[in-house]
Amino acid sequence: MPFSLPSLGYAYDALEPHIDARTMEIHHTKHHQAYITNLNNAIAGTELENQSLEDILKGLDMNNMAVRNNGGGHWNHSLFWEILQPNDKGVLSGPLKDAVLAAYGSQESFVEKFNAAAMTRFGSGWAWLCVHTGGAVEICSTPNQDNSIMPGVGCGGTPILGLDVWEHAYYLHYQNRRADYVASFWNLVNWNVVEKKYLAVAG
Ligand code: MN
Numbered sequence: 451m452p453f454s455l456p457s458l459g460y461a462y463d464a465l466e467p468h469i470d471a472r473t474m475e476i477h478h479t480k481h482h483q484a485y486i487t488n489l490n491n492a493i494a495g496t497e498l499e500n501q502s503l504e505d506i507l508k509g510l511d512m513n514n515m516a517v518r519n520n521g522g523g524h525w526n527h528s529l530f531w532e533i534l535q536p537n538d539k540g541v542l543s544g545p546l547k548d549a550v551l552a553a554y555g556s557q558e559s560f561v562e563k564f565n566a567a568a569m570t571r572f573g574s575g576w577a578w579l580c581v582h583t584g585g586a587v588e589i590c591s592t593p594n595q596d597n598s599i600m601p602g603v604g605c606g607g608t609p610i611l612g613l614d615v616w617e618h619a620y621y622l623h624y625q626n627r628r629a630d631y632v633a634s635f636w637n638l639v640n641w642n643v644v645e646k647k648y649l650a651v652a653g
């Protein structure tokens with residue numbers, strides 16, 4: 451099977467009180483694992499079997515719902531675990547900060563607009579900060595497990611920061627209070643990782 455569950459790099463309870471251990475464990479071992487299992491099954495015996503996940507998503511037939519939902523699910527959750535961190539998170543700084551300020555004026559205004567993207571995503575989906583070739587950043591939001599690596603989805607940039615707003619990401623602890631979950635997300639963002647991802651695209 452080409453794809454397997456990546457480790458979190460921190461304990462399930464490491465993000466408490468912002469994200470509880472039970473939610474993290476179910477989210478990682480059940481939800482994320484299911485996307486991977488279903489993706490592996492969907493590509494088995496097809497030409498996609500030997501491609502990287504990025505290549506699969508870039509060249510995706512958007513009518514192939516099994517690969518779209520499960521390939522997106524695997525990519526999105528892998529990014530999500532990576533940009534969360536209990537300690538040593540750094541701060542928004544350097545060229546990424548410059549790009550955020552150029553696009554949104556201030557960090558506060560950026561957070562406000564990102565939160566609005568997360569709050570106005572009806573049903574299930576994601577809010578993203580993406581980077582375009584050349585280094586400009588843009589906030590967007592996508593439904594379900596779509597992301598803007600896929601053809602014709604979102605803003606067309608590469609996601610470097612993402613927030614899962616499916617109810618499975620917060621319901622046990624926050625129930626219907628998505629706004630509280632979104633607000634607490636900012637306590638967990640690993641800016642060091644987001645900045646590395648920014649520089650990898652922007653140069
Ligand atoms: Mn999720």
